[in-house]
Amino acid sequence: MNPLDKAKSSKTFCILPWVHQYVGPPGDVKPCCLYEQDMQIGDLKQNTLEEIWNNDSTKQMRLDMLNGVELPGCAKCNSRANLTTTHKDQFNKFLFNNNSFGWSPTSISDTIFSALIS
Numbered sequence: 001m002n003p004l005d006k007a008k009s010s011k012t013f014c015i016l017p018w019v020h021q022y023v024g025p026p027g028d029v030k031p032c033c034l035y036e037q038d039m040q041i042g043d044l045k046q047n048t049l050e051e052i053w054n055n056d057s058t059k060q061m062r063l064d065m066l067n068g069v070e071l072p073g074c075a076k077c078n079s080r081a082n083l084t085t086t087h088k089d090q091f092n093k094f095l096f097n098n099n100s101f102g103w104s105p106t107s108i109s110d111t112i113f114s115a116l117i118s
């Protein structure tokens with residue numbers, strides 16, 4: 001299955017770890033502002049954003065999302081999955097359906113794939 005089809009079929013996939021980072025005031029780095037407050041994927045006091053973008057935690061998060069794993073840091077989105085539209089769903093629809101940022105399905109797929117092999 002190609003990366004884009006895998007992403008679309010995963011209930012826990014979120015595009016944000018591929019296109020976005022959030023930095024909190026103390027330097028904690030997360031994929032987004034909804035990520036659980038006491039969890040992070042890196043710390044700007046110890047690493048650069050580029051290093052955090054490609055660290056083991058971020059890569060594992062991307063793989064887990066493609067494989068349908070519910071991440072503890074994404075509990076707010078996953079716990080609401082059956083109730084209403086989540087932050088994650090809105091971003092996924094924005095990118096998959098509206099050709100946002102001028103991305104074609106091929107370039108989204110390439111972005112997902114290249115992040116997995118880098």
Ligand code: SF4
Pocket residue numbers: 013014015016017031032033034035036073074075076077078087088
């Ligand atoms: S699933 Fe929700 S909490 Fe997790 S990165 Fe996406 S928007 Fe953030």
